[in-house]
Amino acid sequence: MSLLAYCEWLAATEGSIALHESMYMYPIVESTHVLALMLFVGFATILDLRLLGLILKRVPVSQVAERLLPWTIGGFVVMFITGVLLFYAIPVRTYQSIFFWAKVIFLILAAINVWLFHTRIFTRIAEWDHAVITPKAARRAGLASLVLWGAIIVAGRMIAYNWFDCDIQPQPAFVNWAAGCVVPPPTP
Amino acid sequence: MLLPFFQWCESLWLGQFVVGSLWLFPVIESVHLLALALLGGAVFIVDFRLLGLGLKDREVAEVARDARPWMIAGLIALILTGIPLFLSEPIKCYYSTAFWIKMTTLPIAVVFAFTVRWRVTVADAVRNTARRQQLVGALSMALWFTVAAAGRWIGFS
Numbered sequence: 001m002s003l004l005a006y007c008e009w010l011a012a013t014e015g016s017i018a019l020h021e022s023m024y025m026y027p028i029v030e031s032t033h034v035l036a037l038m039l040f041v042g043f044a045t046i047l048d049l050r051l052l053g054l055i056l057k058r059v060p061v062s063q064v065a066e067r068l069l070p071w072t073i074g075g076f077v078v079m080f081i082t083g084v085l086l087f088y089a090i091p092v093r094t095y096q097s098i099f100f101w102a103k104v105i106f107l108i109l110a111a112i113n114v115w116l117f118h119t120r121i122f123t124r125i126a127e128w129d130h131a132v133i134t135p136k137a138a139r140r141a142g143l144a145s146l147v148l149w150g151a152i153i154v155a156g157r158m159i160a161y162n163w164f165d166c167d168i169q170p171q172p173a174f175v176n177w178a179a180g181c182v183v184p185p186p187t188p
Numbered sequence: 189m190l191l192p193f194f195q196w197c198e199s200l201w202l203g204q205f206v207v208g209s210l211w212l213f214p215v216i217e218s219v220h221l222l223a224l225a226l227l228g229g230a231v232f233i234v235d236f237r238l239l240g241l242g243l244k245d246r247e248v249a250e251v252a253r254d255a256r257p258w259m260i261a262g263l264i265a266l267i268l269t270g271i272p273l274f275l276s277e278p279i280k281c282y283y284s285t286a287f288w289i290k291m292t293t294l295p296i297a298v299v300f301a302f303t304v305r306w307r308v309t310v311a312d313a314v315r316n317t318a319r320r321q322q323l324v325g326a327l328s329m330a331l332w333f334t335v336a337a338a339g340r341w342i343g344f345s
Contacts, residue, residue: 027344031337037221038228038336045229049258056254059246067243071236153225154218161214 004180007091019089026089033082040075041149043068051142053132060129061138065122094159096166096179103155110148117141194278203275213276220269224336227262230255231301231332234309238325240318248321252309259301286341293338297331 001009010016019025049055050064087094094100121137128134134142164171166181176183197203206212236242237251274281281287308316308324 027341030344031340034221034224034340035333035336037225038332039232041225042227042229042232045226046233046255055258056243056246056251058250059243063245064243067245068233071242149225150222153221157218157221158214163210 004092004095004182007095010088010091016088016091019085026086029082029085029089033079033086036075036078036082037153040072040079041153043072043075044145044149047072048142048145051134051138053134053139057132061131061134062125062129065125093165096181097159098164098175098178099155099158099161101178103152103159106148106151106155110145110152113141113144113148117145191282194282197275197278200275202272203278206272206276213273216269216272220266220273223262223265223269226258227266228332228336230259230262232329234259234305235325235329238309238321238328240322248308248316249310252306263298280345281342284342284345286338286345290335290338290342293331293334297328297335300328300331 019029046055047064047068050057050059050061056064087100117138121135121141128138133139162168164175164179166176166179166183169181169183171179171181175181206216233242234248234252234255237244237246237248243251305324305328308321
């Protein structure tokens with residue numbers, strides 16, 4: 001079964017229809033997604049700004065990271081669950097959204113950035129824990145995180161807009177390819 | 189009574205400029221969200237500290253002083269982007285309950301942040317019992333969460 005067929009099956013399930021058509025549940029899930037953003041991206045931003053030497057300069061980087069980490073993980077879990085529910089409510093259109101795919105790519109890049117930070121950079125924290133100006137690699141990771149989470153927010157917000165939807169044709173060939181639109185051949 | 193004012197707002201060029209563009213509203217809305225994330229971080233890092241969570245090894249005053257410029261920056265960016273968003277649909281806002289909830293809680297949250305909450309964060313520890321700090325932190329979080337949720341809800345009506 002192709003992923004598109006799976007999304008079509010998902011869209012026909014009772015739960016998906018109920019969530020999509022509900023008067024309050026969908027907005028509640030959407031709002032929770034935004035409130036979790038304030039907390040999760042907010043705290044990630046604080047750590048990034050610390051890595052860039054712009055906030056909490058007298059606080060050791062390890063202290064900022066360790067004290068905030070449980071909350072950023074918690075916030076991310078809430079974001080992920082509500083995000084999956086939002087996809088579940090509108091599976092086919094979201095699957096065929098170029099903004100959704102941009103968001104997925106940015107999320108993977110952000111995950112790689114976190115992984116690199118924790119395996120390559122944070123392991124040598126003892127050398128620069130108290131430094132206001134952190135090493136170049138740490139600053140680069142902080143800046144990359146800021147840019148990527150920003151891009152994820154923007155791409156996520158844009159999913160709501162239908163400029164590049166498959167049912168609005170003609171679209172540029174790239175859009176149809178990236179979104180996986182099934183475009184019927186033009187009738188002669 | 190306020191309807192004529194909202195009608196006048198609708199006639200302003202800035203709102204019409206936003207309405208006339210396909211991209212402008214979503215782009216301004218995105219910047220509004222980015223600023224919300226910044227505000228969330230700068231506000232909640234202090235509220236968490238007041239609640240005894242997060243950066244609990246540091247003094248409340250230190251966390252609050254360091255977070256303050258970023259909170260103000262986030263707030264300014266939110267207001268500057270919020271105005272054109274509002275001007276693009278004032279009549280819809282006028283009839284939106286969520287809009288009025290937001291416009292009631294927003295000034296309360298701002299005034300609270302710069303008066304009660306600021307004084308509690310910089311005052312010496314002797315005068316600040318833990319319970320009072322916790323109350324202020326919880327109230328601040330509740331206020332900003334309400335502002336954000338009501339703001340998101342304007343889009344659903």
